[in-house]
Amino acid sequence: MKHANTTFIKSFGFSLLVLLAALPVSYADRGQHAGRGEHTSRGGKATRVQSLRAPSLRAPAQRGSALVNRSIHGTIRHVDTHAFARPLSVGRDAYVQQRVITHHDVEVDVNRSRYWHGFVFGARHHALRSGYVRILVNNSPYFYDDGIYYQQTGDYYQEVYPPLGANIVQLPDGAVEVFSGNIPYYYAAGAFYMQQNGGFIITSPPMGVTVTELPPGALQVSIGAGMAYQFNGIHYRPVFANGVTQYMTFMP
Amino acid sequence: MVALGCAAALSCLGGCATSPREAGAEGGTATQAENGDRAKPVIDPQADELMRRMCDYLAQAQTFSVTAEVWQDVQLDSGQQVQAGRTVDLQVRRPNRFHAEVHSTRHSRGLYYDGTSITLLDRVHNLYGTVPAPATLDDALDVASERFGITLPLEDIIVSDPYQSGMGKVTSGILLGPVTVLGVACEHLAFSLGTVDWQLWIEQGARPVPRKIVITYKDEEGTPEYAAILSNWDFQTTLPDNLFTFEPPAGTLMINVAEIKSENQARKNGVK
Numbered sequence: 001m002k003h004a005n006t007t008f009i010k011s012f013g014f015s016l017l018v019l020l021a022a023l024p025v026s027y028a029d030r031g032q033h034a035g036r037g038e039h040t041s042r043g044g045k046a047t048r049v050q051s052l053r054a055p056s057l058r059a060p061a062q063r064g065s066a067l068v069n070r071s072i073h074g075t076i077r078h079v080d081t082h083a084f085a086r087p088l089s090v091g092r093d094a095y096v097q098q099r100v101i102t103h104h105d106v107e108v109d110v111n112r113s114r115y116w117h118g119f120v121f122g123a124r125h126h127a128l129r130s131g132y133v134r135i136l137v138n139n140s141p142y143f144y145d146d147g148i149y150y151q152q153t154g155d156y157y158q159e160v161y162p163p164l165g166a167n168i169v170q171l172p173d174g175a176v177e178v179f180s181g182n183i184p185y186y187y188a189a190g191a192f193y194m195q196q197n198g199g200f201i202i203t204s205p206p207m208g209v210t211v212t213e214l215p216p217g218a219l220q221v222s223i224g225a226g227m228a229y230q231f232n233g234i235h236y237r238p239v240f241a242n243g244v245t246q247y248m249t250f251m252p
Numbered sequence: 253m254v255a256l257g258c259a260a261a262l263s264c265l266g267g268c269a270t271s272p273r274e275a276g277a278e279g280g281t282a283t284q285a286e287n288g289d290r291a292k293p294v295i296d297p298q299a300d301e302l303m304r305r306m307c308d309y310l311a312q313a314q315t316f317s318v319t320a321e322v323w324q325d326v327q328l329d330s331g332q333q334v335q336a337g338r339t340v341d342l343q344v345r346r347p348n349r350f351h352a353e354v355h356s357t358r359h360s361r362g363l364y365y366d367g368t369s370i371t372l373l374d375r376v377h378n379l380y381g382t383v384p385a386p387a388t389l390d391d392a393l394d395v396a397s398e399r400f401g402i403t404l405p406l407e408d409i410i411v412s413d414p415y416q417s418g419m420g421k422v423t424s425g426i427l428l429g430p431v432t433v434l435g436v437a438c439e440h441l442a443f444s445l446g447t448v449d450w451q452l453w454i455e456q457g458a459r460p461v462p463r464k465i466v467i468t469y470k471d472e473e474g475t476p477e478y479a480a481i482l483s484n485w486d487f488q489t490t491l492p493d494n495l496f497t498f499e500p501p502a503g504t505l506m507i508n509v510a511e512i513k514s515e516n517q518a519r520k521n522g523v524k
Contacts, residue, residue, distance in 0.1 A: 068471050071401065073324055073478040076408045076418045076467065078397040079448055083471075108326045108336045109356035174329060210510065227505055240381040241510040242401035244361070245374045248510065 071242050072107070082242070107244070114174045116147030116189035119216040124156040137163045147172030147189035161232035162191035166202045180206035190215025190231045205234045210246040223252045295425035299441045302427065303452070306460045307415035315345045315491045318461075319484040320406060325476035333474050340405040340480075347412065348389055349496040352405045363404055364498040365392050370402065371498040372509065380500055381509040388412070401512040406480065409462060421445045430456065433463040434481065447471035461485050 068083040075081075132145040143150040143157060149166065150157040172188035179185070185206055186193040193200040218231040229236045229247065236247035310316070320340040327333050338356035343349075348367035354360070362373035370392060371382040383400060385392040390412050396402040404410070411417040428440040431453060438453040448471065453464035467478040500506070 067473050070469065070472065072397075072403040073469065073476070074322065074405070074467060074480065075397070075403050076421065076445070076448075076450055077393065077411065078403060078407070079421065079445065079467075081397050082401060082403075107338065107354075108324055109338060109359050110326055110328075110334065110336045111358070112328075226507075237507070238377065238379055239508045239510045240372050240374075240379075240400075240402075242512060243363075243372060243396075243403065244359075245377050245379055245507075246510075 074107070112174060114147065114172070114188075115145070116172055116174075117216050119148050119159055119189060121159060121161060121217055123159045124153070125150070125159075126156065128157050133168075135166060135168065137166045142166065144168055147174075147191075162189060162202050164202050164204065166191075167196070167199050168193075168201075169199050171200050176212065178206075178209045178211060180209050185209065187211050190218070190234065205249050207249050207251055210239065210241045210248045211236070212246055214247055228252070293419075293423050293425070295419075295422065295443075296427050299425040299427040299443070300419075302439050302441060302454055302460070303419065303425070303443075304415055306452070306454045306462060307413070307418075309460050310409055310414050311412060313344075313346070313487050315343075315487065315489070317341075317343045317484065317486040317489060317491070318406075318409075318482050320480045320482045322405075323479045323481075325474065325478075327474050327476070331474075333476070342406055342410070343491050343495055344389075344410045345491045345496065346389065348387055348392070349491070349493075350389060350392070350404060350410065351496050354405060362498075363402070364496055365389070365404070366493075366496045366498070369498075370396055370400075372402065373498065373501075373504070378501075378504045379507050380498070380504050381507050382498070383509045390417075399511055400509055402509075406465075406482075408465075418450070419443075422450070434483065436463050438463050459485070 070084075071082045072078070128143055128145060128150060132143050132150075135142050135144050140163070141152070142160070142163060143152070144166070147162075149160050149162050151160050152158075171186050171193060172191075175186040175188040175193065177184055178187050178192075183206070184195070185203070186195070186200060187209075191202045192205045194203045214229050214236055215231040215234075218229040218236065221228055221230045221235075223235070223237075226237070228250070229238075235250055235252050237250050238245055239248045240246075241248070320342065321337065322340060323335045323337045325333050326336050336356070338354055338359070341353045341355075343351045348365070350363070350365035352363045354363070358376070360375035362371075362375065364371040364373070365385060367387055368385060369382050370385045371380055373380045383396075386395055389410065393404055393407050393411060396404060397407075408414060408418050422443045423446050425441065425443040428442055431438055431440040433453045437456040439456060441452045441454065443450040443452075447469075449466075449468040451464075451466040451468075452462050455461050455463050461482070463482055465478075465480045465482070469476050469478075
């Protein structure tokens with residue numbers, strides 16, 4: 001009898017231990033999936049499915065792993081083929097930190113209208129809109145407004161090509177980051193900018209880089225047997241890059 | 253004894269509510285996550301079975317046509333997220349023919365693969381470019397993507413073995429049950445590749461074709477999604493050779509197709 005009692009106590013104690021050990025697991029599991037379970041009307045199947053759900057599925061993204069950009073979406077087979085590290089801090093403005101477009105998904109078709117899309121070389125205006133800035137480039141006065149440069153001629157402000165050496169504080173809206181080797185440039189309205197001393201300066205165009213759109217008003221020209229575009233002395237040749245038409249700078 | 257029985261029953265409720273298979277799966281996941289490897293995917297057998305069924309069906313189809321409406325998240329400069337759409341008309345003839353027409357408001361493109369070359373046609377700018385391609389669809393897809401940055405639309409369903417191609421990177425998968433997509437009864441499957449999630453809605457019944465595909469990029473800012481809704485599946489119509497052979501339309505100019513492999517590799521340095 002004493003032996004039986006001892007066995008019973010041992011068994012009970014063991015069961016109690018198992019129970020105590022198991023309950024937190026059960027509760028943890030319920031807590032983890034309760035929210036999602038409410039959205040599922042199919043009781044049995046849902047419970048089983050939930051128990052299979054890997055609790056750490058979102059973990060990699062939530063752990064703050066480096067963000068990436070992709071030039072192509074819509075494939076699992078090549079999901080990582082065109083994934084690149086996202087620049088950590090790129091700003092149009094050293095103070096405001098507005099964002100620069102660091103990549104385009106080439107397939108995406110969204111109408112992105114920029115102020116500088118309206119650039120017409122030689123167009124004259126009686127007045128500039130508010131927000132323009134005066135700048136000096138090689139001792140010549142210019143007026144600058146979001147990608148468009150003007151020079152005063154008599155009573156007019158005339159739209160001119162982006163002058164080499166112009167130094168601006170903020171990149172034009174929609175400036176796109178392009179790389180020549182490992183050197184980053186920012187392209188907008190037919191000008192290539194480099195970051196310098198807290199601002200951005202127009203530099204000579206790097207050859208062999210592709211941009212997603214032509215400058216506004218680029219002229220079609222014949223180069224040998226081929227066709228190209230020209231804007232402010234810079235030549236662009238259409239090429240298929242990442243499967244869509246883009247434009248590569250070149251020296252004719 | 254009642255207490256013992258109760259304790260045993262409760263302990264079973266707590267500890268045995270998960271079947272041995274499921275327990276193994278959960279345990280495997282934890283170990284997998286801790287180790288950071290992808291050795292043992294955790295896939296619901298029912299989801300796996302449905303996926304295999306769909307993939308086998310597509311793999312066995314010698315020819316098919318399908319239309320897809322694609323919607324894709326894109327961030328404006330302001331950070332606001334919007335969607336951009338396009339339609340894809342796709343024809344496939346195994347083992348080495350492919351043709352797609354991709355249209356949106358401002359773009360119109362044709363893609364042709366005839367077993368020897370891939371041609372891109374930009375109908376808006378009247379430009380085309382051709383590159384030599386391997387003799388099989390799978391190899392052509394890989395060369396196009398890895399060397400030229402061309403991802404042929406819906407490539408995951410046109411490869412010769414969609415299951416092997418897609419599921420090789422999957423780390424988990426579940427079956428979420430029946431859902432209707434544009435009036436068609438489907439089974440909703442959700443897979444994860446870790447930083448990328450992949451959902452499929454597979455038509456119920458004798459023709460298990462994908463009706464909707466969603467890919468969520470959790471490793472990109474704003475976790476953008478790509479969604480394709482597929483319709484007009486046709487496995488009967490004969491697809492002749494001339495559908496896949498490119499003939500330059502009058503007035504089009506040939507341009508180069510830029511090789512991006514080296515550029516991609518350079519940019520990948522220090523990325524992963």
